Amino acid sequence: MGKRVLVIEDEPNIIEAISFLLSREGWHVDTHSNGHDAADVVRAKAPDLLILDVMLPGRSGYDILTELREDEATANLPVLMLTARGQSKDRDLAERLGASRFMTKPFSNAEVLEAVGELVP
Numbered sequence: 001m002g003k004r005v006l007v008i009e010d011e012p013n014i015i016e017a018i019s020f021l022l023s024r025e026g027w028h029v030d031t032h033s034n035g036h037d038a039a040d041v042v043r044a045k046a047p048d049l050l051i052l053d054v055m056l057p058g059r060s061g062y063d064i065l066t067e068l069r070e071d072e073a074t075a076n077l078p079v080l081m082l083t084a085r086g087q088s089k090d091r092d093l094a095e096r097l098g099a100s101r102f103m104t105k106p107f108s109n110a111e112v113l114e115a116v117g118e119l120v121p
Contacts, residue, residue, distance in 0.1 A: 002027055003026070003027050003048045003120055004027070004028045004029075004030065004045070004046075004047045004048050004049075005022055005027050005029050005030070005047055005048065005049045005050070006029075006030045006031070006032065006042060006045050006047035006050050006051070007029060007031045007032070007051045008031075008032045008035075008038050008041070008042075008050065008051070008052050008061070008064070009031070009033065009051070009052075009056075009082065010033045010034065010055075010056050010057055011053075014053075014082070014105065015031050015033070018051060019031060021109050021113065022112075025113065025116075027116075030045050033056075034056060034057045035056035035057060035059030035060060035061070036058035036059060038056065038059065038064045039064050039067045039068055039071075039074075042064075042074060042077070043073060043074060047077070049078050049116060049119055049120045050077055050079045050080070051079075051080045052064060052065060052079055052080070052081055052082065053081075053082045053083070054081060054084075054085070055084070061082075061083075062094070062097055065079060065081070065094070065097045066097050068098075069097065069098040078100045078101075078119035078120055079098070079099050079100050080099075080100060080101045080102075080103060080115050080116070081101070082103055082104075082107075083102070083103075083104060083105065084104070084105045085104075086104030090102075101119060103115060
């Protein structure tokens with residue numbers, strides 16, 4: 001069975017692009033689009049990789065990441081954070097909270113594939 005990725009993102013075009021790209025590479029892609037219950041969905045789906053948007057309806061990606069890092073079951077899950085705000089303070093916060101990688105939007109397909117390949121070899 002292929003590797004599993006969960007994409008938590010609220011922009012349909014980004015969900016579609018990442019889903020298409022990773023499915024083509026053999027990944028099983030699940031998606032979710034709000035922050036309210038995102039941590040519960042991560043635990044239920046148990047993905048090999050989480051792609052997490054910073055700005056989500058209901059709860060920020062930073063809050064979700066903090067909760068996941070405090071839970072033994074998800075503490076070591078590779079997390080690729082996505083954001084439209086690429087300022088160094090955003091990147092620093094993501095790293096401090098335990099993000100594995102940080103990527104700003106817009107991004108290229110090659111960037112996504114490179115990051116995913118490094119996080120889940």
